[in-house]
Amino acid sequence: MKTALVSQQTSDLIIIGAGAAGLSLLLALDDINYPHSVTVLERNSGPLNDRIWSFWSTDTQNISLGLLNVPRYIASIISHRWSHWSLSTSQSNYVMRSDVYRYCCVRSDDLSRLAQKRIDQNPRFRIIYNSDVTLVRTQDNICTLTSNGFAINARKVLDTRPPPIDKNHTGLLQCFYGEEITLSEDFFEPSCVQLMHQLKSAALGIEFVYVLPFNTKQALIEFTCFSLHAISKDTLKLRLHGAIKELLKQRKYTVERSENAVLPMYLLNQNHHKKNENICYGGIAGGAMRASTGYSFLNSQGWATQCARELMGFNRFSPTAPIKRVYCVVDMIMLKVLRDNMSIGVSIFELMFKKVKPARFVRFMTQQATIVDFISVIWAMPKKPFLIAACKLLINKK
DSSP states (O other), X not given: OOOSOOSOOXXXXXXXXXXXXXXXXXXXXXXXXXXSOEEEEOSXXXXXXXXXXXXXXXXXXXXXXXXXXXXHHHHTTOOEEESEEEEEOSSOEEEEEOSSEEEEEEEHHXXXXXXXXXXXXXXXXXXXXXXXXXXXXXXXXXXXXXXTTEEEEEEEEEEOOOXXXXXXXSSEEEXXXXXXXXXXXXXXXXXXXXXXXXXXXXXXXXXXXXXXXXSSSEEEEEEEEEESSOOOHHHHHHHHHXXXXXXXXXXXXXXXXXXXXXXXXXXXXXXXXXXXXXXXXXXXXXXXXXXXXXXXXXXXXXXXXXXXXXXXXXXXOOOSOSSOHHHHHHHHHHHHHHHHOGGGHHHHHHHHHHHSOHHHHHHHHTTOOOHHHHHHHHHHSOHHHHHHHHHHHHHHHO
């Protein structure tokens, strides 16, 4: 693995961060035979198995029909696919199923291995670990990055580091703590993801348990809440263990790994305010995360593909935002409804599962909705709170 610094500290493009956005752009550039040098600077000492990214994509059986909505190199590292996904409350249970769309996941260590394989085969690409960038400055159209006592120059810089949480945000925060566990006996239903298990409105906000089953004995279980304020890791961990105890009863299990994050559920795109065309923001900082859902991986793939083409053809970063404006507006209204009355969240998500067809639901979640899909989703929602929220946002904008 290439971790040592080379003597000449220059690169045509520098990517800060070896996460989903940074490595996705690297892979997209490699896929189109980008002829210039690319350096990835990562603060950790090596690849981490600390994330699982999930998204909806068309089934592999439909690749020949041109329906796959992730690049083929990403499709090659999808570790699991599910045909069913569900929502449950204390009184009801709803299951969606699709013959075309699948709920998929990619592990962070698999993405890192794929990127490293491409780097090993491409002398123009490299990744430098233990590189915590402390300063980025620009002079005479050259960007200089300082990291751990060394400096490296480049004409283009992509910064994928997540920004700090805005304390004055006008949306929500998605807070979660999860553990990947293994049981000694069969328990999980491996064909169905529990997107929102035991969904409820409670003290922390809108709470639910997310269960991603890999087989009958192994799953990732997360306690998640949509909250107005950040929830501490200790609190989330305590709630998770209570949820696992209730779910598994007395079954014994071992913890393979854990993950924890606080994600912004508000409109965020630092590219709207940047002053230097040679520096671009990617991932969460670049607006890849849907504010109302917290999903970002699929948006990062589309952005990375477009950005690679722009760099190849015009030597510029993609001017196209990862999320279309219409979805940003819908998300703003949705979040306003939830902020005004958190208790209504359970009804909203329940109605979505109850009244919207699975294919329409997926297309809406993945920014591929038709006009009919939009109408179907809007029609399923309670009309009064959404109209009030839309009017408030319109008045505040004026």
